[in-house]
Amino acid sequence: MTNKGVLIVLSGPSGSGKDSLLQQVIANGGDIALSISLTTRQPREGEVDGMHYYFTTREQFEQKLASNAILEHTIYNGEYYGTPKDAVDAQLAAGKTVVLEIEVEGAANIAAQYPDCVRVFLVPPSLTVLRQRLIDRRTNTLEDIERRIAIAKQELTHAPGFDYIIRNCVLTDAAADFQAIIRAEMLRDKTILDEVMNL
């Protein structure tokens, strides 16, 4: 019997470590399928189209939006970010644990469309540490950083609506937290009782 997969929505402020967390989970051998976002922003150095993001034009993105082929989208720093719905549905149907890494505002839209999804909010150890992380990236101006901190504060107000909060103090611990959530959530499946009764 094949069961439908679990959809995990991973969200949290910019700089909370979502990318690093998922890389660590995959390095640990965690059996997760990542959805790849479509975006109109320019690739950063080292980012590969079809691996980190699908990069596209504004015109093409808006065409897909108009045909409801995008599960959720947001505009951040003036650029579109979206999740192609067909790819997610195919992975869930195949019984995979699908992780959607999305901006905080987009998480509510996903939950509305997938009521059984599991929402995980990743937070930095503190706002002070978050500020330092953004400074360490050396790609932001001080003005950018203060704006991001202000956004993070606002985003943190959404955290209580999530199912789980992971505080990313040590990456390996945070990854283990995430894997424990996946393992536990799979134990919510009641269909195994049929097998127990009938074998």
Place this chain on the structure above:
Amino acid sequence: MTNKGVLIVLSGPSGSGKDSLLQQVIANGGDIALSISLTTRQPREGEVDGMHYYFTTREQFEQKLASNAILEHTIYNGEYYGTPKDAVDAQLAAGKTVVLEIEVEGAANIAAQYPDCVRVFLVPPSLTVLRQRLIDRRTNTLEDIERRIAIAKQELTHAPGFDYIIRNCVLTDAAADFQAIIRAEMLRDKTILDEVMNL
């Protein structure tokens, strides 16, 4: 900041392996507190009050029963055995993960008193395997065994009301499942957000 601990109710049919599971979790270094039973029987040599059991008189036990200070109880060889509510509450207040191993019928009573408790149902791989385990114990007549299987079937009908189902095929896997549930449930605590915002 100290948070309130999580109460885990572990239940499942006789022969599903509840005792072995908890022993394995403790052997793994799992940080769980088992509740200590209150009993009216005499201490045996080497038994320490407050460690193996809390020892008390029949009169005091019945007073506690009357004042709802006992969460669940049973009578064995004419002596009372019960779970004292105050001890469980003290452990929870100290932030501990408290595990109560309870008969299936008793689990609903605990859930009524602790609505935030996490209910875990342990099942054998199959009824066929359960029958074999009971045969292997060599302490049951065939009639006993069939009666226990009938009880197990009835108890399994309660499983869908539990939060998590662990199918105990391999003990070490089942213990890891249990520990993942504890780890995940601790991530439901939203109070850490205050620290993140204010540090």
